[in-house]
Amino acid sequence: MELDSRRAQAKREQIRQGALAAFLESGVSGASMDHVAACAGVSKQTLYVYFRSKEDLLVDVLGGIVASLDERAPLLADRPVTDLAHLREVLREVARVMITHLMSDDNLALFRIFIAEMATTPGLLAIWRETVPARFLARVEAVLERAREAGVIRDVDLDLATRLFIGPMMTFVFLDGLARPGEVLVPNRKRLDEVVELYLRAVT
Amino acid sequence: MELDSRRAQAKREQIRQGALAAFLESGVSGASMDHVAACAGVSKQTLYVYFRSKEDLLVDVLGGIVASLDERAPLLADRPVTDLAHLREVLREVARVMITHLMSDDNLALFRIFIAEMATTPGLLAIWRETVPARFLARVEAVLERAREAGVIRDVDLDLATRLFIGPMMTFVFLDGLARPGEVLVPNRKRLDEVVELYLRAVT
DNA sequence: CGCGAATCAAACTGAACAGTTTGGTTTGAC
DNA sequence: GTCAAACCAAACTGTTCAGTTTGATTCGCG
Numbered sequence: 353m354e355l356d357s358r359r360a361q362a363k364r365e366q367i368r369q370g371a372l373a374a375f376l377e378s379g380v381s382g383a384s385m386d387h388v389a390a391c392a393g394v395s396k397q398t399l400y401v402y403f404r405s406k407e408d409l410l411v412d413v414l415g416g417i418v419a420s421l422d423e424r425a426p427l428l429a430d431r432p433v434t435d436l437a438h439l440r441e442v443l444r445e446v447a448r449v450m451i452t453h454l455m456s457d458d459n460l461a462l463f464r465i466f467i468a469e470m471a472t473t474p475g476l477l478a479i480w481r482e483t484v485p486a487r488f489l490a491r492v493e494a495v496l497e498r499a500r501e502a503g504v505i506r507d508v509d510l511d512l513a514t515r516l517f518i519g520p521m522m523t524f525v526f527l528d529g530l531a532r533p534g535e536v537l538v539p540n541r542k543r544l545d546e547v548v549e550l551y552l553r554a555v556t
Numbered sequence: 557m558e559l560d561s562r563r564a565q566a567k568r569e570q571i572r573q574g575a576l577a578a579f580l581e582s583g584v585s586g587a588s589m590d591h592v593a594a595c596a597g598v599s600k601q602t603l604y605v606y607f608r609s610k611e612d613l614l615v616d617v618l619g620g621i622v623a624s625l626d627e628r629a630p631l632l633a634d635r636p637v638t639d640l641a642h643l644r645e646v647l648r649e650v651a652r653v654m655i656t657h658l659m660s661d662d663n664l665a666l667f668r669i670f671i672a673e674m675a676t677t678p679g680l681l682a683i684w685r686e687t688v689p690a691r692f693l694a695r696v697e698a699v700l701e702r703a704r705e706a707g708v709i710r711d712v713d714l715d716l717a718t719r720l721f722i723g724p725m726m727t728f729v730f731l732d733g734l735a736r737p738g739e740v741l742v743p744n745r746k747r748l749d750e751v752v753e754l755y756l757r758a759v760t
Numbered sequence: 761c762g763c764g765a766a767t768c769a770a771a772c773t774g775a776a777c778a779g780t781t782t783g784g785t786t787t788g789a790c
Numbered sequence: 791g792t793c794a795a796a797c798c799a800a801a802c803t804g805t806t807c808a809g810t811t812t813g814a815t816t817c818g819c820g
Contacts, residue, residue, distance in 0.1 A: 359796085379675065381585055384777060395798045400779070461675075467734055468672030471583065471665075480735050489731070509750060512724070516754055519723020520716070526730060527693070530671055531684050546713060550720055554758035563766085563818090588807060599768045604809065 364402050367392045371413050376461045380410060380469055411475035417462065418483045428491050433499040440552060442495060443517065447544040450521050455529045455538050463530065489514055496555070505555040513555050520547050568606050571596045575617050580665045584614060584673055615679035621666065622687045632695050637703040644756060646699060647721065651748040654725050659733045659742050667734065693718055700759070709759040717759050724751050 370392020374383040377391075385406055389396040403409040428446070433439045453459065470477045493514045499505045505513070529536050574596020578587040581595075589610055593600040607613040632650070637643045657663065674681045697718045703709045709717070733740050 363796090382676070385779080386777080395800095396778095397780085397799090398797060401796085406778070464671055464675055467668055470734065471668055472586070477735065484735070485731055508754065512747070512750055512754060515724040515727040516720070516751070516758075519725070519727050520719040521723070522726045522730060523719040523723050526726060527689055530674065531681065531688070543716070547716055547720070550712065550716060550758050554720075554754050567766090589809080590807080599770095600808095601769090601810085602767060605766085610808070 360402075363394070363398070367394055367399060367402055367409070368413050368416060370394065371409050372417070375410070375413065375465060376458055379461075380406075380465055407473055407475070410469065410473065411479070414462070414466070414476060415479050418479055421483075422487065428495050431495070433495055433504060434502045436504055436552070436556065439495075439499045439504050440548060443548045443551065444545055446492065446495075447521060447548055448541065451524060451538060451544060454521070454525050455536055457536070460525070460529050460536065463525070489518065492517060508555055516554060517551055520551075564606075567598070567602070571598055571603060571606055571613070572617050572620060574598065575613050576621065579614070579617065579669060580662055583665075584610075584669055611677060611679070614673065614677065615683070618666070618670070618680060619683050622683055625687075626691065632699050635699070637699055637708060638706045640708055640756070640760065643699075643703050643708050644752060647752045647755065648749055650696065650699075650721075651725060651752055652745065655728060655742060655748060658725070658729050659740055661740070664729070664733050664740065667729070693722065696721060712759055720758060721755055724755075 367388075370390075371383075371388045374388045374391040377383065378387070385399060386396055388406075388409070389399050392399070399409070403412065428442070431438070431442045433442055454463075466476060466480055470480055493510050496505065496510055496513050496517075500507065500510070524539055571592075574594075575587075575592045578592045578595040581587065582591070589603060590600055592610075592613070593603050596603070603613070607616065632646070635642070635646045637646055658667075670680060670684055674684055697714050700709065700714055700717050700721075704711065704714070728743055
């Protein structure tokens with residue numbers, strides 16, 4: 353089998369999408385490989401031609417998702433933060449994007465999968481570590497660093513300042529989102545802006 | 557069978573403890589009922605005398621844990637917060653207790669179980685909702701409310717102010733704790749005090 | 761002691777499911 | 791058209807596990 357051909361890559365992708373749908377729908381252990389195959393519109397055997405095992409497939413799928421998040425992330429590095437109005441605007445936007453993006457049903461299901469499977473699937477643990485702290489937190493921290501260099505915020509510990517900003521968003525996601533599957537109450541713009549205002553008071 | 561007798565209650569409790577140990581050790585789906593029975597030092601059949609099903613047992617055990625957390629929680633209602641020094645001291649203590657308590661291996665495992673099983677076990681969902689937001693958040697919020705009445709903090713939105721305080725702690729628990737089973741890096745006192753200081757600046 | 765309730769160990773049932781095998785069908789390159 | 795690679799459906803294997811059944815044993819109370 354020539355698994356590098358264009359056709360093979362397409363099949364791989366087709367399987368990935370079906371698997372993702374199945375996992376999001378019923379969780380990892382809840383989705384049988386028969387069901388995954390059905391979702392992907394592929395025979396069960398073909399699954400095993402392209403992926404060694406269920407765990408292999410899971411890691412591959414989630415790894416792909418996480419990598420693709422990078423592209424959808426706002427280009428924080430380009431945004432000017434040389435005065436307070438700029439910083440305020442950037443933080444507001446980050447808050448909005450975070451909340452609307454992370455609190456979608458799909459993403460909440462993804463979180464559930466990560467947290468549940470991380471303990472027993474080393475590959476996922478590695479993906480989470482490389483991503484959430486290393487990429488996402490670092491990106492926010494970089495914004496704050498530039499703001500600090502420009503004298504917009506005080507000389508605070510940047511890691512803690514980042515956590516103070518991310519934290520309230522996490523309360524929305526984990527306390528409200530995960531606890532109410534199907535009926536998630538997403539905070540509105542005004543509420544998020546208030547969080548930013550409260551936050552700015554701490555760091556300026 | 558007289559399931560209300562003293563003896564029966566003791567057996568129930570014995571089973572609960574064994575089940576908790578088994579669940580923490582291997583997760584819910586990872587712990588077979590045979591293993592639970594072994595951990596409890598009880599025959600498998602006795603398990604089913606006292607609990608209708610595995611799900612029943614799970615809900616009962618976690619419900620008990622969560623209820624018992626109340627007793628271990630610091631008595632925030634008694635603490636005076638009529639000046640800044642008081643408030644600072646109370647918040648520092650809350651932060652320390654939260655972190656040392658929530659970031660223990662057992663509690664991280666509990667979180668993992670809750671998040672993973674909540675989606676498919678309605679009983680757990682109810683327990684989580686009644687507890688985490690209703691009890692824990694409310695308790696911190698009550699402290700802030702008294703501080704606000706005493707004029708120690710500004711006239712801020714109390715829900716958001718609570719989230720701003722809880723949030724950074726959640727980053728430690730969820731970003732650092734859940735991602736590094738076995739090698740959790742707990743933030744030290746100084747670091748937590750810095751968080752409190754940063755926080756106080758936002759609300760005073 | 762003696763009796764009934766509680767408990768035990770162990771085998772069993774039935775279902776679910778990851779992964780494999782088989783044997784037949786489609787696809788596309790030449 | 792032909793041939794091999796890719797694919798498919800379906801049956802099969804071996805295992806795991808929740809929950810049940812059985813039949814013997816222990817415990818506590820009178």
